[in-house]
Amino acid sequence: MKTLILVLALLALPGTASAAGGTWCDAKDANLTFHFKASHSRDGTGPWFGIEGDVTVRFGKLPKHLRKFTIKDDSLTQRWAGPEGVLLQVQKYDAEPFRSVILTVTTRLIEEATYQGTYELRITADSGDEAYVTRTGKVSCSAD
Numbered sequence: 001m002k003t004l005i006l007v008l009a010l011l012a013l014p015g016t017a018s019a020a021g022g023t024w025c026d027a028k029d030a031n032l033t034f035h036f037k038a039s040h041s042r043d044g045t046g047p048w049f050g051i052e053g054d055v056t057v058r059f060g061k062l063p064k065h066l067r068k069f070t071i072k073d074d075s076l077t078q079r080w081a082g083p084e085g086v087l088l089q090v091q092k093y094d095a096e097p098f099r100s101v102i103l104t105v106t107t108r109l110i111e112e113a114t115y116q117g118t119y120e121l122r123i124t125a126d127s128g129d130e131a132y133v134t135r136t137g138k139v140s141c142s143a144d
Contacts, residue, residue, distance in 0.1 A: 022050075023081045025088065025105055025141035027119055032057055034103065034119065034139065036071055036088065040081065042144075048079055055090060055103055060123065060133065066092055066101050084108065086115050086141045099125040107141050115141040 024037035036053035040046060053071035060067075069075070069092050078089035085108040093100035100123070107117030116138070123133045 021144045023086055023141060023143040025053075025086065025107075025115075025139055027105075027137060027139040029137045030058060031135040031137050032103070032119075032121055034105075036090075036105075038076075038079070048073075048076075051076055055092070055101070057101060057121070057123070059135075062099070062101070062123070063094070066094065066099060069101075078104075081143050085117065086143065097126045099123075105139050105141070107139065113142055113144055115143065117141070 019042050020039055021042040022037060022039045025034070026036075027034040033056040034053070037050070038048045038052070039050040040048040051071065051073050054069065055071065056068040057066070071090055075090050075092055076088065077091050078087060080087040086105065087107075088103075088105040090103045090105075091100065102122045102124075104120045104122075105117065106119075107115035110116045117140075119137055119139045121135045121137075125131050
């Protein structure tokens with residue numbers, strides 16, 4: 001009986017270990033201030049957790065909650081990190097009247113664990129000076 005329990009216990013153990021890593025990104029210029037960090041498995045197979053960060057739009061006349069907001073799991077609509085690069089998309093919007101802020105980060109590996117690339121900040125609204133604005137800039141990310 002002890003042998004059977006030992007065999008079952010060994011079969012229940014995972015075959016490989018999956019270490020946790022993380023990704024973090026920053027950008028600051030005349031358009032925005034952006035900070036992001038999250039943890040995830042290094043092999044890319046697991047979920048992302050501990051997502052935190054913030055976006056501050058530094059131009060225009062957006063409502064306060066769209067001008068500066070915290071990044072949470074529900075606002076991070078795209079996420080990918082791998083040897084080729086990091087891709088993130090953060091969205092925040094109002095339904096009535098319609099307004100949205102969409103930040104897309106695209107980078108590529110420049111040296112081990114260091115990524116450089118660009119962001120695209122798109123602001124869409126029903127009307128006004130910021131009815132449709134796109135601004136771009138540089139962003140840097142790291143991962144382990």
